[in-house]
Amino acid sequence: MATIPPAKQQPIPFPAAPRRVVAPAGPRVVLPTPLTSLVGREREAFEIIQCLRRDDVRLLNLTGPGGVGKTRLAIRVAKQVESQFADGVYFIDLAHCNEPDHAVSAIVQGLDVREVGGERPIDTLITAATGQRMLIVLDNLEQVRDAGLLLVDLLVTCPDLKVLSTSREVLRASGEQVYPVPPLSMLPSRRALLSSETGYLDPTPALRATDAIQLFVDRARSVRPGFALDDHDVVLAAAICRQVDCLPLGIELAAARLRHLSLSSLLDLLERRLPILTGGPHDSPVRLRTMRAAIAWSVDLLTQEERRGFSQLSVFAGGFSLDAAEAVLADDPGPVTDGRVTRRDPIRRSPQSAIDVISSLVDKNLLHIENTSAGPTRYGMLATVREFGLDCLAESGEERGTRLRHLTWCRSLAERGAQSSGAAWSQWLAALDAERLNLEATLTCASDDPDAPAITSLVIALLPYWEARAHVTDATRWLETAIRRDTGACPADRLTMVSGAGTFAWLHGDFERAARWHGQALDLARLIGDRAAEATAHNNLGTQATETGDYDGATSSYEASLALAQSIGDPSLVMTALHNLGYMALLRGESAIAVGLLEQSFAMAVERGVDGHIAAEAMILAHAYFDSGDQERSIALFMKSLEHGQSSGHLVSQVDAIEGLARVGGATGSPALAARLIGATTAVREATGMPHSGSYLAYLGPALSSLRRTLGEEGFSEAFSAGRALPLPVAIAEAVALADRPADIRRDAMPVSxxxxxxxxxxxxxxxxxxxxxxxxxxxxxxxxxxxxxxxxxxxxxxxxxxxxxxxxxxxxxxxxxxxx
CATH class of the missing domain: 1.10.10.10 (Winged helix-like DNA-binding domain superfamily/Winged helix DNA-binding domain)
Structure with missing residues (x-):
């Protein structure tokens, strides 16, 4: 039997029999008073309070990873709703409780209940809480075994009681309402991003108002009074916050380092996060003094199977699907003797086993679900958590095997695109888009490890993807790394790689380097007797000659390529050679010859039905028609090029088509729109490392000069800058709108000279x-x-x-x- 002492209660004379006092005379509020301010969290606090007000919510569990700020948020909410609980609000820290009985005793003590001998603590608690309209805040509930069962028994018996808990994992209790506490906001609203002067997106001022930056500045001022951010500093501070996953604990530990470091130095050191995120206040719990300790608190609660799964899944960068997890997760049964060799044969997990491990890690907030829309579910780790997981993986002795399975899975995914087309091709591109960070991670690890398998096959399989998405910098880096590293690659593979290196050097605008690579490709093709590769090398050497103004040399190379292609009956190579010879005629000003050759290559592309080929052929033929004065056919073909570029996911074709339509717009009365479109495509080219080639500038040069004269330098600069801020889909929509204008309102504005x-x-x-x-x-x-x-x-x-x-x-x-x- 027990009582919660009321404000005024008469003493009970000994040895009178004990009696219960059901309700205290007045409410009590027992909440800690933090010494630092809580920055932000207005939206989360409002949503949690709305949940607490619902009659059907009796157990509200705030979940999230360590350091996300669950405790501070719970205290704020409890303070805001204290008036709604007539019998009090109580805060009880369960960080030192592991067993249910320990937790019950802590709650009884926190409620200041007098225990009566011979009665179980749970019965004492139920007796004291029965009929009481109060809120109990239970902090750090994750390590209390069977905490959910404990709370269900309490809440069923005490219908006026509500519990607000914080836990790093879901309790899986009946009636539990889970509220996932997210990291602090770093994404300003679109309205905040809009500049009042230009009307275009300007992220820098809006970043200042985000919760993450506000907390960073507040905590920085505690170690560096007067700390302030200029526009450049805001960008650095935002990068620092992102490096620590916008976790409040990470931000506070990082900001404390500003006592001795500049923003740029701090950002550099955060490439390895955990060693720098230390030094929390000595009065804080040990688990919150360093980021490593905060994560270790959660990992220490895992089973052995969950811990192995956690460390193996940390090999993924940028998230993963269930299929990917199944390919990488494995159990190590121990040494297996095979004759004189002792080895370890990992056992792949079954799909059910994999999803069980993933589900448990999601419930414990060591993984999170990255998408809730249609399509396969993707899971991810916060960067700080992943870094801890990778350390665990290195210590486990399973890192090499796990990374090899990761590399094998990446290669298998990349090789699926070899024979795909249409919808399957688009799906393959989208799949690789989602796994771009995983591809980067596995290539980096393999190239840094001299004992790792060759990366040649993966690099070769990724060439079509890199070209379609215009990932010029990535392709150049990994092709040249593979060529340098995998010296034992077979001649055919080496030929593919040097040819690819030449193509991406050309896309990057380095024509001399491209010519050297293609020269090597020609030698290798002749060495192994691959006439198709020889024709390709001639074609590519012709392209470099074109770019450097050697038209005679280019024509010679294209003609050699055409002769070889015709001799082996390769229609794709014939089409390419005709295309380039037509392009040469166009550059020489021989429009009639150019149109004839380009119409042949376009017809072959349509017959083959390959979107990427159709896009390229339509684009150059559109320029030829425009030069010959046929604007309507030119516009139709630019639109066809854009359409097929989108269908194939080929970014270069989309950009080229937009620029072609901008050329039309500049000549037919839409100079501002044309300049805006050029600004948009220039931003894409800069982002992908794909500058304009000299020969292509032959088309855009006159258009740009005309636009500058028509708009004036200030007007051109304003439209061009506005275009740079346009997302590609918006630029495409504007280009389509330009093409859809009625023909009778177009007018030719190009000078005749x-x-x-x-x-x-x-x-x-x-x-x-x-x-x-x-x-x-x-x-x-x-x-x-x-x-x-x-x-x-x-x-x-x-x-x-x-x-x-x-x-x-x-x-x-x-x-x-x-x-x-």
């Missing part, structure tokens, strides 16, 4: 003519009877107006537009 198209003065036209003929500045000065310094100034002006950075590219533009005549 090629020199006028670029805004060249007569003297600059003379300079360009001599420059395109290969004359040096000294020779030009002698021919025109002017000084070399004057020539240099004119050359700089010409390059600027043509939109190129070299004399070779200027010569390409000059030949393309008849400026060298």
């Amino acid at each position: 090629p020199a006028e198209a670029f805004g060249l003065t007569p003297r600059e036209g003379e300079i360009l003519h001599l420059l395109a003929a290969g004359e040096s500045n000294r020779a030009i000065a002698e021919t025109l009877y002017i000084s070399e310094s004057t020539v240099a100034r004119h050359v700089a002006n010409v390059l600027g107006k043509l939109g190129v950075e070299s004399r070779a590219k200027a010569a390409v533009v000059a030949r393309r537009h008849g400026l060298d005549a």
Whole structure:
């Protein structure tokens, strides 16, 4: 028998029989008072209070990983609702309780209940709580065994009681309402992102108002008074917060380091998070003084099977699906003797076993579900948690086997795209998009480990993906790494890699490097007798010659490629050679010849039905029609190129088609829209490491010059900058809207003189003519009877107006537009 002492109670004379006092005379509020402010969490507090007000919610469990701020949030909520509980609000910390009886005793003590001998603590608690309208806040419930059963018994017997608990895992109790506490917000609203001056997205000012940055600044000021963030610092602070997963504990530990470190130094050190996230207040619980200790508290509660699964799943970067987990998870049964060799044969988990481990780790907040929409469920780890898991994996002795299974799974996924097309191709691209971080992780680990398997097969399997998505930097890095590392690759594989390295060097704008790689490919093709590869190498060498203005050399290479392709009956190679010969004719200003060749290659692409080929052929034929004055057919083909580029997921084709439509827009009365579209595609090119080639600038150069003249430099810059902020889908929608304008409102705004198209003065036209003929500045000065310094100034002006950075590219533009005549 027990009582909760009321505010005024008469003493009971000894030895009178004990009696119960059902309700105290007045409510009590027993809540800790934190010494630091709680930043943010207004939305979460509001939602939790709404849940507590519901009659059907008696047990509300705040869950989340260690350091997410569950306790502070529970205290705030309890303080805000204290007036709604007539018999009091009580906070009880169960961090030191493991068994249900210990927890019950702690609750009884926290309620200040007098126990009566001979009565079980649970009965004492039920007796005291019966008829009491109160809220009990139970903190750190995760380590109390069978805590859910304990609370169910209590709540069933005491209908006026409510429990608000914090736990790193779900209790799995009847009537439990789970509220997952997320990390702090780092995503400002779209309204906050909109600049009042320009109307376009500007993230820097809005970041200041996010909860994560506000907490970072608040805690930084406690160690560095007067701390403030300028626009550059805000970006660094946001990166720091993201590095610690926007967990309040991580942010506080990171901010404390500013006593001795600058923002940039702190960010650099956070490449390895756990060693730097230490040094919490000495009065804090040990588990909250370092990020490692906070995570270890959760991991220590795992079973052996869960711990092995946790460490093995940490090999995934950027999340994983159930299928991927099944491929990587394995149990190690111990040594197996095979003759004189002792080995360990891991046993793959069954799908049911894998989902059981994953479900348990999700419930314990060591994994989280990343998507709730249609499609396969993906799971992920916070970066801080994953770093701890990787340390566990290294200590377990299972790291090599786990990483090998991860590499094998990545290679299997990449190889699925080899023969796919249509919907299957798009699905494959989307699958690899989701696993891009996993691909990066497995390639990095394998390349850093001299004993790891060769990465050649994975790199080769990824080539179509990298090309489709224009991941030029990734492709270049890993191709050159594989070529350098896997010296024992067979000649055919090495040929594929050097050819790929040349293609991506070309996309990156490094034509000399590309030519060297393709020269090696030609030698290898001849060495192994692969005539198709030889034809491909000739074609690719022709492309580099085109880019450097060697039209004669390019034509020779394309013709050699065409002859080989025809001799072996390869329609794809024939189509490519015809395409490039048509392109050469277009650059030479031979429009009729260009259209004839390009119509042949386009027809072959349509016959083959490959989206990527159709997109490329339609795009270049559209330019040819535009040059010949057929705007309607040009627009139709640019739209076809865009459509098939989207169908195939080929980013380069989409960008090229948008720029083609921008060229049309600039010539038909939509200069601001055209400049905006060019700004959008320029941003995409910069992000993917895919600059404009010199030959392609031959098409865009006049359009850009015309847009600058029409809009003025300020107007062009404003439209171009606005375009850079456009997401690609929005840019595509604007390009489509441009193409859909009625034909009768289009007007041709292009000047008739090629020199006028670029805004060249007569003297600059003379300079360009001599420059395109290969004359040096000294020779030009002698021919025109002017000084070399004057020539240099004119050359700089010409390059600027043509939109190129070299004399070779200027010569390409000059030949393309008849400026060298």
